[in-house]
Amino acid sequence: MINIINNSNNPYFNLALEEYLMKYADLNDEKLILWQNAPTIVIGKNQNALEEINYPYVKENRIQVVRRLTGGGAVYHDLGNLNFSFILNRDIFANTDFSVFAEPIIYCLSTLGVKAGFNGRNDITVEQKKFSGNAQYFFKNTLLHHGTILFDSDLSVLGMALKPKKKYVSKAVKSVQSLVTNLKPYLSGDMNIQTLRQLLARSIFAYHNRPYREYQLTEKDINEVNKLVAAKYSTWEWNFGKSPAFEYQKELTFAGGSLKLNFNIRHGFISKCKFSGDFFEHQPVQELEDILTGQQYVETNLQSLLKKVDVSQYISGLTSEELIKCLF
Amino acid sequence: MSEKGYMEFVCDKFVFRVREDYLYHQEECWVKQEEDGLITVGITDYLQMTGGMVMVAEINEAGSEVEEGGELGTLEAKKPTKKAKTIVGLTSPVSGVIKEVNENMEEDPVQINRDPYGEGWVCKIEPTNWIEEKQILMDAKTYFPQMEKNVKMVIEKFKEAGTEIKFY
Numbered sequence: 001m002i003n004i005i006n007n008s009n010n011p012y013f014n015l016a017l018e019e020y021l022m023k024y025a026d027l028n029d030e031k032l033i034l035w036q037n038a039p040t041i042v043i044g045k046n047q048n049a050l051e052e053i054n055y056p057y058v059k060e061n062r063i064q065v066v067r068r069l070t071g072g073g074a075v076y077h078d079l080g081n082l083n084f085s086f087i088l089n090r091d092i093f094a095n096t097d098f099s100v101f102a103e104p105i106i107y108c109l110s111t112l113g114v115k116a117g118f119n120g121r122n123d124i125t126v127e128q129k130k131f132s133g134n135a136q137y138f139f140k141n142t143l144l145h146h147g148t149i150l151f152d153s154d155l156s157v158l159g160m161a162l163k164p165k166k167k168y169v170s171k172a173v174k175s176v177q178s179l180v181t182n183l184k185p186y187l188s189g190d191m192n193i194q195t196l197r198q199l200l201a202r203s204i205f206a207y208h209n210r211p212y213r214e215y216q217l218t219e220k221d222i223n224e225v226n227k228l229v230a231a232k233y234s235t236w237e238w239n240f241g242k243s244p245a246f247e248y249q250k251e252l253t254f255a256g257g258s259l260k261l262n263f264n265i266r267h268g269f270i271s272k273c274k275f276s277g278d279f280f281e282h283q284p285v286q287e288l289e290d291i292l293t294g295q296q297y298v299e300t301n302l303q304s305l306l307k308k309v310d311v312s313q314y315i316s317g318l319t320s321e322e323l324i325k326c327l328f
Numbered sequence: 329m330s331e332k333g334y335m336e337f338v339c340d341k342f343v344f345r346v347r348e349d350y351l352y353h354q355e356e357c358w359v360k361q362e363e364d365g366l367i368t369v370g371i372t373d374y375l376q377m378t379g380g381m382v383m384v385a386e387i388n389e390a391g392s393e394v395e396e397g398g399e400l401g402t403l404e405a406k407k408p409t410k411k412a413k414t415i416v417g418l419t420s421p422v423s424g425v426i427k428e429v430n431e432n433m434e435e436d437p438v439q440i441n442r443d444p445y446g447e448g449w450v451c452k453i454e455p456t457n458w459i460e461e462k463q464i465l466m467d468a469k470t471y472f473p474q475m476e477k478n479v480k481m482v483i484e485k486f487k488e489a490g491t492e493i494k495f496y
Contacts, residue, residue, distance in 0.1 A: 045386070045402065045404060045415050046383075046384040046386055046404050069415065070414075070415050071384075071404040071413045071414060071415045072413060097409065097489070098412050121412055122412040134412075135413075135414075135415075136412075136414045136415070137402075137414070137415040137416075137417070138414065138415070138416045138417060139399060139416075139417030139419075140355055140417070140419060
């Protein structure tokens with residue numbers, strides 16, 4: 001096993017590195033990476049980015065959005081969060097239990113006086129509160145297993161950057177926060193995330209009974225990863241366009257009445273668009289629906305498109321700016 | 329061909345089937361040559377039973393090129409042993425151009441589990457190197473003992489771990 005040293009905080013690079021090491025790098029050893037992202041929402045392989053994120057908040061706070069190779073739900077990363085990735089050879093995956101990967105972490109924390117446990121699903125917890133979520137991806141005989149460790153993440157941002165699920169609408173932040181915790185309050189005061197990172201690396205090697213070895217990425221490695229960043233991980237197509245079909249609904253009241261809009265979005269394009277509600281039309285609103293149908297569902301695109309359209313002709317009393325604001 | 333059309337390996341209450349008239353790729357997918365020259369591709373019973381219940385099937389779009397041994401798409405599946413979900417990459421058994429993706433999978437991905445050799449087919453590929461690549465595929469008789477060996481290995485692992493033997 002080798003510890004791949006990765007000090008990048010660029011989420012596109014960090015996720016591309018996993019794929020590179022899994023599929024393209026010529027390194028036979030089993031690999032561990034410990035890494036951190038600048039503020040980022042990392043969405044699951046089969047999620048709709050725009051359905052998961054609170055878009056205005058994410059944009060305003062310059063939080064990046066990137067899709068990962070593994071399944072599951074959206075998570076928020078910042079520099080208070082430490083990620084670990086294992087890239088291993090596995091012949092069979094039927095019973096590659098998540099707990100195998102949790103054990104060395106639980107062991108390491110126990111040496112620091114923290115009693116953590118595995119919840120039997122995919123979380124590592126302390127006092128029944130989750131501080132680590134895990135996910136896996138198999139391709140051929142290679143397994144990628146990665147997870148997060150909340151050390152001192154800003155949990156309030158976490159609640160705001162992710163869109164609350166409908167059933168939690170009234171108390172979204174509370175529900176999310178009551179389930180997760182940072183580790184820092186459970187550790188001695190002088191512990192910082194870099195020390196934890198080093199201790200964790202040593203513990204994982206010790207747990208697996210392997211001599212500790214580090215690997216520095218070569219210039220060639222970095223070039224190859226950057227190619228993958230440019231071709232995939234930094235692209236709109238991968239992060240937003242890859243979303244399976246989904247619906248977007250919004251209701252608003254404005255000077256001229258009330259409006260309900262309903263969009264179907266497929267592969268990042270508006271495939272269906274419907275305006276209804278209580279408002280006055282100078283021209284049939286269907287014409288506005290036709291203008292938007294088939295357009296790429298990207299804010300800058302719809303902004304420049306609607307600048308050229310007199311929206312109030314279709315929906316009396318509504319400006320293009322007001323319409324744009326409620327499209328995301 | 330037998331009456332059923334399948335070879336079967338029975339283990340406890342689980343039955344692993346291998347369809348006799350298909351060809352098989354090392355990485356757990358099957359191949360059927362259609363009369364129009366297209367190649368229908370699907371996943372093996374072994375892969376769906378060990379991978380678990382398919383929640384999402386995400387296959388590369390029609391028109392895209394694939395290489396033998398490359399990734400054709402992914403399944404997001406609920407593991408039989410745990411509630412945890414895993415992404416499993418599907419390997420393309422041939423090189424060529426994807427002509428058609430089984431559209432029903434968007435609505436009903438579990439049909440891959442229900443009928444992996446029939447309704448649960450994944451896509452149709454127009455092959456570009458069929459004569460050569462056909463050589464590395466296995467017939468059912470050759471694939472069956474490989475599957476049997478793998479199933480036994482998985483069962484061994486369950487026993488070692490002392491957990492209940494579970495497949496989808």
